[in-house]
Amino acid sequence: xxxxxARYGQAAGLIIALxxxxxxxxxxxxxxxSMRTLISISNQIPDLTFVAVGMTLVLIAGGIDLSVGxxxxxxxxxxxxxxxxxxxxxxxxxxxxxxxxxxxGLVSGSIxxxxxxxxxxxxxxxxxxxxxxxxxxxxxxxxxxGESIEIVAYPLPGLGISAAxxxxxxxVILGHVxxxxxxxxxxxxxxxxxxxxxxxxxxxxxxxxxxxxxxxGFLCALAALSQSARLGSADPNAAIGLELSAIAxxxxxxTSLMGGRxxxxxxxxxxxxxxxxxxxxxxxxxxxxxxxxxxxxVIVVAALVDVWRNxxx
Amino acid sequence: xxxxxxxxxxxxxAGPVLRDVSLSLAAGEIHGLVGANGAGKSTLCNxxxxxxxxxxGAIRIDGQNISVHTxxxxxxxxxxxxxxxxxxxxxxxxxxxxxxxxxxxxxxxxDQKALDLRARSVLAEVGLQDLAPKTRLSDLGVGTRQLxxxxxxLAGKGRVLILDEPTSALxxxxxxxxxxxxxxxxATGVCVIYVSHKLNExxxxxxxxxxxxxxQLVANVATKSVNQDDLLSYISGQSQTPKMHFVxxxxxxxxxxxxxxxRAFKLISTLELAHGExxxxxxxxxxxxxxxxxxxxxxxxVANQGTIEINGQQSPLFRNPQAAxxxxxxxxxxxxxxDGLLLSQSIATNVNLINPPQQAGFIRKSAFERQAxxxxxxxxxxxxxxxxxxxxxxxGNQQKVVLAKWLVTEPSILLxxxxxxxxxxxxxxxxxxxIANLAKQxxxxxxxxxxxxxxRDNCDRILTVRDGQISGTFDRSNWDQDRITxxxxxxxxx
Numbered sequence: 001x002x003x004x005x006a007r008y009g010q011a012a013g014l015i016i017a018l019x020x021x022x023x024x025x026x027x028x029x030x031x032x033x034s035m036r037t038l039i040s041i042s043n044q045i046p047d048l049t050f051v052a053v054g055m056t057l058v059l060i061a062g063g064i065d066l067s068v069g070x071x072x073x074x075x076x077x078x079x080x081x082x083x084x085x086x087x088x089x090x091x092x093x094x095x096x097x098x099x100x101x102x103x104x105g106l107v108s109g110s111i112x113x114x115x116x117x118x119x120x121x122x123x124x125x126x127x128x129x130x131x132x133x134x135x136x137x138x139x140x141x142x143x144x145x146g147e148s149i150e151i152v153a154y155p156l157p158g159l160g161i162s163a164a165x166x167x168x169x170x171x172v173i174l175g176h177v178x179x180x181x182x183x184x185x186x187x188x189x190x191x192x193x194x195x196x197x198x199x200x201x202x203x204x205x206x207x208x209x210x211x212x213x214x215x216x217g218f219l220c221a222l223a224a225l226s227q228s229a230r231l232g233s234a235d236p237n238a239a240i241g242l243e244l245s246a247i248a249x250x251x252x253x254x255t256s257l258m259g260g261r262x263x264x265x266x267x268x269x270x271x272x273x274x275x276x277x278x279x280x281x282x283x284x285x286x287x288x289x290x291x292x293x294x295x296x297x298v299i300v301v302a303a304l305v306d307v308w309r310n311x312x313x
Numbered sequence: 314x315x316x317x318x319x320x321x322x323x324x325x326x327a328g329p330v331l332r333d334v335s336l337s338l339a340a341g342e343i344h345g346l347v348g349a350n351g352a353g354k355s356t357l358c359n360x361x362x363x364x365x366x367x368x369x370g371a372i373r374i375d376g377q378n379i380s381v382h383t384x385x386x387x388x389x390x391x392x393x394x395x396x397x398x399x400x401x402x403x404x405x406x407x408x409x410x411x412x413x414x415x416x417x418x419x420x421x422x423x424d425q426k427a428l429d430l431r432a433r434s435v436l437a438e439v440g441l442q443d444l445a446p447k448t449r450l451s452d453l454g455v456g457t458r459q460l461x462x463x464x465x466x467l468a469g470k471g472r473v474l475i476l477d478e479p480t481s482a483l484x485x486x487x488x489x490x491x492x493x494x495x496x497x498x499x500a501t502g503v504c505v506i507y508v509s510h511k512l513n514e515x516x517x518x519x520x521x522x523x524x525x526x527x528x529q530l531v532a533n534v535a536t537k538s539v540n541q542d543d544l545l546s547y548i549s550g551q552s553q554t555p556k557m558h559f560v561x562x563x564x565x566x567x568x569x570x571x572x573x574x575x576r577a578f579k580l581i582s583t584l585e586l587a588h589g590e591x592x593x594x595x596x597x598x599x600x601x602x603x604x605x606x607x608x609x610x611x612x613x614x615v616a617n618q619g620t621i622e623i624n625g626q627q628s629p630l631f632r633n634p635q636a637a638x639x640x641x642x643x644x645x646x647x648x649x650x651x652d653g654l655l656l657s658q659s660i661a662t663n664v665n666l667i668n669p670p671q672q673a674g675f676i677r678k679s680a681f682e683r684q685a686x687x688x689x690x691x692x693x694x695x696x697x698x699x700x701x702x703x704x705x706x707x708x709g710n711q712q713k714v715v716l717a718k719w720l721v722t723e724p725s726i727l728l729x730x731x732x733x734x735x736x737x738x739x740x741x742x743x744x745x746x747x748i749a750n751l752a753k754q755x756x757x758x759x760x761x762x763x764x765x766x767x768x769r770d771n772c773d774r775i776l777t778v779r780d781g782q783i784s785g786t787f788d789r790s791n792w793d794q795d796r797i798t799x800x801x802x803x804x805x806x807x
Contacts, residue, residue: 181678183671189658190666196652200612201667201718202638260657 025280054216062259069242075224080143080234105217152229192259322370391472549798568757573619593768709740
């Protein structure tokens with residue numbers, strides 16, 4: 001019962017903080033609630049959501065994936081190349097991008113699991129490698145794809161939101177179910193809590209640890225699709241530093257960097273906080289330095305609240 | 314001249330650990346301290362070194378009454394303690410480690426020259442004059458590191474030097490050298506307290522020897538007047554007859570047979586376990602008790618070769634715990650906090666760790682708590698509910714959860730490594746009863762314990778291990794505590 005209150009108390013706290021942000025920006029900003037800002041916010045959400053869900057699962061299993069921004073760019077380049085250079089259909093292009101993301105994730109995961117090199121280092125390497133590959137594949141050019149991919153970002157008839165947006169929400173729900181309702185999710189939490197215990201319980205933690213990196217890679221491919229659709233093009237310079245926003249969203253949502261604790265649903269709230277903050281600050285005319293300082297402060301405060309709450313438990 | 318004087322020192326944790334220990338040690342004396350596991354040797358050393366406070370009794374060092382004292386106060390009085398687990402920084406140099414508590418510096422800048430000079434003189438005292446003080450500690454063997462640990466105690470002003478099992482990692486040659494140094498150190502008027510399981514060493518180098526048994530000082534004699542046999546009699550004490558209401562559930566069929574030349578564990582003969590048998594493993598800490606279990610469970614850190622036969626099914630020794638679990642083996646490990654539990658998770662999550670109730674990969678929420686409470690129902694876990702976090706439970710209840718976790722897998726072989734360590738008396742009885750019940754259902758149980766009493770009261774048969782080998786087998790029917798103790802400490806004759 002207490003844990004139930006603690007759990008929903010945590011969710012309520014963050015959602016109240018999110019609403020407070022919206023109210024503050026509505027009062028301060030000129031037309032924060034305008035159609036333009038809403039569109040601006042919702043446009044950013046799918047990309048970051050895909051990546052942050054993957055990041056959350058990796059973090060919960062006790063790892064970290066710094067390569068997500070570069071993987072997004074690489075998958076995006078693959079999409080562009082497949083659709084423009086090779087003139088393939090959207091479906092096949094998506095499959096190719098997904099394979100790219102999954103393979104990169106499998107490589108990172110396998111190296112860290114089988115050699116014991118920390119995921120931080122391995123994925124830092126992958127961050128550089130994938131970015132390099134993105135330049136290589138795209139010949140360092142932004143590829144214009146056009147209408148054939150933009151349809152993914154168009155509002156769905158009758159719904160008003162895009163297919164990418166629907167997919168992102170779906171991924172949040174699936175990720176949440178995966179974590180809370182499946183055996184796979186249980187093992188991720190258990191491995192992140194104490195891998196020795198899992199191993200000594202006669203469960204091989206390696207396949208799970210590798211799989212979660214592959215999953216993160218796959219979600220990067222979805223994020224690449226969403227972003228390319230929004231821009232109508234594949235940009236090898238895209239998503240630089242996205243890994244930091246993804247980690248920030250997860251941490252704001254209460255996911256522990258030490259593993260074993262976190263929530264996909266709360267990460268989505270974290271994504272909303274970051275998006276509202278960035279768009280809101282822009283709409284009240286904050287300059288780039290203040291935007292960065294305030295965003296940074298919010299991340300640290302969120303982590304502090306989390307530490308404080310855990311100490312009190 | 315009396316240097317250290319203990320009067321009626323008492324200490325209890327869950328139970329009494331030291332009972333009215335009085336002891337006086339002279340300057341220049343090498344004093345051996347022996348006893349079985351859990352006899353109170355470490356606690357006594359910790360009290361003399363100021364790491365642990367005694368509950369009552371007086372400690373005088375050099376005539377000074379020390380009622381409340383701290384480690385640093387005692388270090389200033391010259392009490393030095395070299396623990397078995399070396400407290401060193403392997404990434405730093407020899408010299409850094411020697412003077413870590415007082416690095417010479419000028420304005421915060423390390424005075425490398427002075428450090429080097431001092432290190433050389435200290436190293437020479439333990440015969441390591443040829444060792445460069447700049448050598449990184451991690452590049453040295455355990456024996457040399459042990460000597461450096463002793464040298465670092467000499468860097469301070471030493472009056473009392475406590476050595477806990479200093480030769481456990483040393484070669485014979487290194488040991489000989491160490492003994493020479495100890496004698497030389499004692500000759501300067503330092504009182505050396507020498508804790509060891511190796512009775513021949515104690516007899517060879519000590520002037521006097523004290524024997525602790527169940528927290529009581531049972532002997533304090535000159536080594537000249539005793540031999541190894543006498544010491545063993547003191548250590549084991551009167552043989553108590555096993556309790557009468559023991560019911561054996563041992564069947565005639567073989568549940569487990571292990572044969573092999575395990576590298577970590579020199580299994581000299583076949584180990585056999587019957588269905589329903591409770592097989593106790595007795596031995597000193599470090600003798601290879603846990604390693605025996607890890608060899609069977611596939612969690613040994615070295616590759617072992619041999620065969621294992623479970624209920625007639627033969628296979629090579631397991632390479633990982635997963636294979637062992639699937640073959641029906643369960644291991645309740647020695648350190649439940651380290652690798653037995655998910656401490657920050659709930660009881661239900663821990664109990665259901667291995668086989669969560671599921672349907673096509675999805676957790677069956679309705680069955681989740683039910684399975685947890687069913688598995689724990691016989692164990693009487695004191696908790697508010699299955700959702701309570703493990704950290705809130707007592708050691709005994711945590712251990713019951715570990716047991717319940719394994720019972721979910723319905724194993725046919727249960728390996729227990731110190732299952733009642735740090736567990737209160739009531740929970741202990743409960744665990745003993747639960748194990749007896751499992752044996753009744755036909756499970757074969759291998760039970761490692763440091764407490765001979767526990768094995769005596771609960772096991773059909775006892776194996777003793779010593780130095781990585783099985784050194785004796787004792788049936789319950791001819792229980793002989795004296796012979797068992799001998800098999801634990803010295804070469805077997807049986």
